[in-house]
Amino acid sequence: MSSTKVKRSSRPVRWGLAVKLFTILVLLGAIAVLVTGVLGYFRARDALEKAVFDQLTAARQTKTRQVEDYFRTIDAELRLLASSKMAVDATREFRIVVDQLDRAGAPPELRQKVGTWYTENFIPGITRVLGRKPVLADYLPVGAAPYYLQYHYIVANPHPAERRKLLDDAGDGSEYSRLHAMYHPMMRAAAATLGFFDFMIADPKSGRLIYTVEKEVDFTTSLQAGPYRHSNAAAAAARCAASPDRSAVCLEDFAPYAPSGGAPIAFMGAPVIDRGVVIGVLIAQLSNEEIDNVVTGGRRWRQEGFGDTGEAYLVGPDYLVRSGPRAFYENRENYFAELKSVGAPGEEIAAIERYGTPVQHQRINTKATQAALAGVEGTGEIVGYRGVPTLASWGPLAIPGIKWGLVAKIDSAEAFAPIERLRQDLLVVGGLALLVVAATGAWLSRALLGPLRELTAGVRRFAAGDYRASVPVRTHDEIGQLCSAFNGMVEDLHQKNVVIENKNRENEQLLLNVLPAPIANRLRGGEEAIADGFAEVTVAFADLVGFTELTSEMPPHDVVTLLNELFTRFDAAAHDLGIEKIKTVGDAYMAVCGLPEPVANHAERMVRMAIRMVHITREHGMEHNASMKLRVGINTGPVVAGVIGTSKYIYDLWGDTVNLASRMESGGIPDSIQVTRSVYEKLKGQFAFEPRGAIEVKGKGKVEAWVLRL
Numbered sequence: 001m002s003s004t005k006v007k008r009s010s011r012p013v014r015w016g017l018a019v020k021l022f023t024i025l026v027l028l029g030a031i032a033v034l035v036t037g038v039l040g041y042f043r044a045r046d047a048l049e050k051a052v053f054d055q056l057t058a059a060r061q062t063k064t065r066q067v068e069d070y071f072r073t074i075d076a077e078l079r080l081l082a083s084s085k086m087a088v089d090a091t092r093e094f095r096i097v098v099d100q101l102d103r104a105g106a107p108p109e110l111r112q113k114v115g116t117w118y119t120e121n122f123i124p125g126i127t128r129v130l131g132r133k134p135v136l137a138d139y140l141p142v143g144a145a146p147y148y149l150q151y152h153y154i155v156a157n158p159h160p161a162e163r164r165k166l167l168d169d170a171g172d173g174s175e176y177s178r179l180h181a182m183y184h185p186m187m188r189a190a191a192a193t194l195g196f197f198d199f200m201i202a203d204p205k206s207g208r209l210i211y212t213v214e215k216e217v218d219f220t221t222s223l224q225a226g227p228y229r230h231s232n233a234a235a236a237a238a239r240c241a242a243s244p245d246r247s248a249v250c251l252e253d254f255a256p257y258a259p260s261g262g263a264p265i266a267f268m269g270a271p272v273i274d275r276g277v278v279i280g281v282l283i284a285q286l287s288n289e290e291i292d293n294v295v296t297g298g299r300r301w302r303q304e305g306f307g308d309t310g311e312a313y314l315v316g317p318d319y320l321v322r323s324g325p326r327a328f329y330e331n332r333e334n335y336f337a338e339l340k341s342v343g344a345p346g347e348e349i350a351a352i353e354r355y356g357t358p359v360q361h362q363r364i365n366t367k368a369t370q371a372a373l374a375g376v377e378g379t380g381e382i383v384g385y386r387g388v389p390t391l392a393s394w395g396p397l398a399i400p401g402i403k404w405g406l407v408a409k410i411d412s413a414e415a416f417a418p419i420e421r422l423r424q425d426l427l428v429v430g431g432l433a434l435l436v437v438a439a440t441g442a443w444l445s446r447a448l449l450g451p452l453r454e455l456t457a458g459v460r461r462f463a464a465g466d467y468r469a470s471v472p473v474r475t476h477d478e479i480g481q482l483c484s485a486f487n488g489m490v491e492d493l494h495q496k497n498v499v500i501e502n503k504n505r506e507n508e509q510l511l512l513n514v515l516p517a518p519i520a521n522r523l524r525g526g527e528e529a530i531a532d533g534f535a536e537v538t539v540a541f542a543d544l545v546g547f548t549e550l551t552s553e554m555p556p557h558d559v560v561t562l563l564n565e566l567f568t569r570f571d572a573a574a575h576d577l578g579i580e581k582i583k584t585v586g587d588a589y590m591a592v593c594g595l596p597e598p599v600a601n602h603a604e605r606m607v608r609m610a611i612r613m614v615h616i617t618r619e620h621g622m623e624h625n626a627s628m629k630l631r632v633g634i635n636t637g638p639v640v641a642g643v644i645g646t647s648k649y650i651y652d653l654w655g656d657t658v659n660l661a662s663r664m665e666s667g668g669i670p671d672s673i674q675v676t677r678s679v680y681e682k683l684k685g686q687f688a689f690e691p692r693g694a695i696e697v698k699g700k701g702k703v704e705a706w707v708l709r710l
Contacts (some may be wrong), residue, residue, distance in 0.1 A: 029437030372405025535593030633664025
């Protein structure tokens with residue numbers, strides 16, 4: 001057989017029979033599981049999405065009908081009431097007596113009392129709502145009749161504000177009070193029966209509210225020239241006053257209404273017609289609470305199937321909400337936090353806080369609200385007003401006079417939570433199926449080709465460097481004998497490799513004890529002449545004061561032990577601070593910081609090393625009952641470093657920086673650290689150095705020095 005054929009036959013089989021069999025089984029199982037899981041997941045997701053959209057659309061349509069029915073009911077009842085004899089007679093007679101009161105005038109003291117009441121009771125409340133103090137004159141009534149009637153029915157009313165409507169006769173003996181005592185109980189009952197927040201009659205000629213049930217501060221004011229001439233109540237009265245049609249109804253959208261404390265109020269008016277002439281306008285004041293209660297389902301979102309994040313809300317043509325969002329009622333603190341997180345204007349948030357409601361203050365401009373206000377019904381996944389993906393159903397409302405849209409939504413995360421659980425279940429089931437397939441494939445592979453595969457794997461592990469590789473001997477045939485021979489060879493080679501590795505570790509440790517790790521690596525890399533220049537490092541010399549006299553009578557073993565234990569503690573401190581020990585000469589210790597790897601704060605580290613060395617020396621002396629003092633000198637500057645010798649390596653430093661550091665030590669003070677100006681300038685703000693003045697240094701003359709006493 002040729003050598004070429006031998007080499008080819010010795011190559012490892014890349015795709016053996018066992019691998020092929022195992023791979024085919026796993027691939028078939030994985031494809032089946034993947035196809036089944038993906039199809040099941042997407043079909044279930046589509047079905048769930050359709051069900052959610054159907055549910056949202058059904059809820060939206062139900063609430064749309066409820067809101068539309070509410071306004072149709074109010075419309076019919078208001079028109080019926082406006083055409084009643086009671087409304088016609090009351091309007092005609094109230095107009096006459098209010099005109100008489102206007103002509104009679106109001107005493108100055110009565111006007112003053114009304115003004116005082118406004119100052120003490122109305123202005124503080126409207127200030128809190130507006131966020132600023134308004135001008136009193138902007139809200140005072142105009143004309144004599146308003147002052148007279150507001151005094152008797154508001155200022156002098158014996159009932160609290162929320163129960164003023166219980167006063168039938170003011171007791172002033174006026175014709176107005178006589179009429180009021182006759183009509184007010186019926187009007188009050190009608191307002192309560194029909195669910196009106198307030199019920200008013202406006203004079204189309206003067207625009208004056210000649211009668212109201214609740215007796216708020218708009219009572220008898222003029223909607224043409226009074227303080228509320230720009231309100232939606234004034235707009236409703238003006239529209240109906242110009243329409244002598246008994247079927248006409250004038251609906252004005254919700255807006256903050258000052259007489260009601262800034263609450264969002266809508267107004268629906270109907271003309272009061274006598275003999276073809278509009279003699280008054282019957283105005284129903286509609287509170288947002290009824291609409292909000294319908295849209296929010298009495299704030300029972302979970303009971304209505306909206307889950308934890310679903311809701312429905314109304315928006316107007318200005319994209320301001322006409323019903324409160326769910327978060328406002330459930331978690332107000334989190335609601336305001338979400339508004340801030342999505343970048344809502346600060347003025348919008350402040351208005352919601354002042355008025356105590358998001359209605360007419362929170363803006364929701366999304367794809368859903370835009371489509372709904374454009375008269376388009378639809379469903380889809382959008383980014384909601386909270387900045388998170390939501391599934392929504394939207395559509396317009398058919399209410400004459402106003403343009404509203406209604407949106408029903410739920411967070412996508414909650415809607416698709418069952419699908420997420422299904423995905424996790426599919427992953428678990430798929431993983432288990434793959435494990436079963438893999439186990440079956442592995443069992444077949446092992447049963448058919450086990451012994452040969454194990455031997456092949458063992459050889460490969462050995463070739464990869466695993467010198468403890470072994471294979472089980474499962475048979476006594478030729479393959480079993482081959483496995484035994486392989487195991488014996490591996491064990492023999494392992495023992496020899498252990499011996500070699502131990503020797504290498506010993507040599508490595510010896511080299512690292514002599515040289516810094518980077519320098520040792522350079523030597524091992526084949527570099528012969530190692531010499532480097534460093535622009536700035538910090539060098540320290542330390543020497544034990546009087547060590548010779550101290551140890552003159554000690555046995556040699558004790559001297560070596562004492563010095564070895566001390567320098568070992570020095571070495572540990574140097575390791576902690578990233579300082580390189582250079583050498584020891586007798587009882588002297590030399591170290592450097594900033595090489596062979598540069599360090600930014602080398603001077604600070606070296607001074608801290610010196611402080612530790614002084615304290616370590618004191619502690620060591622106390623432990624051995626000996627008086628031991630250390631003298632340390634430090635200098636910063638450029639040096640040259642390199643390896644000297646070929647048989648016994650030493651890494652050493654040269655230069656004036658080294659010499660001056662040595663002179664700082666030899667000329668220093670026991671138990672202190674003496675440094676040069678270069679060290680002092682770097683660290684004078686961190687350590688309390690004492691100036692020593694100029695000291696005589698061999699070869700340098702006078703050199704300034706500083707001392708750090710410890």
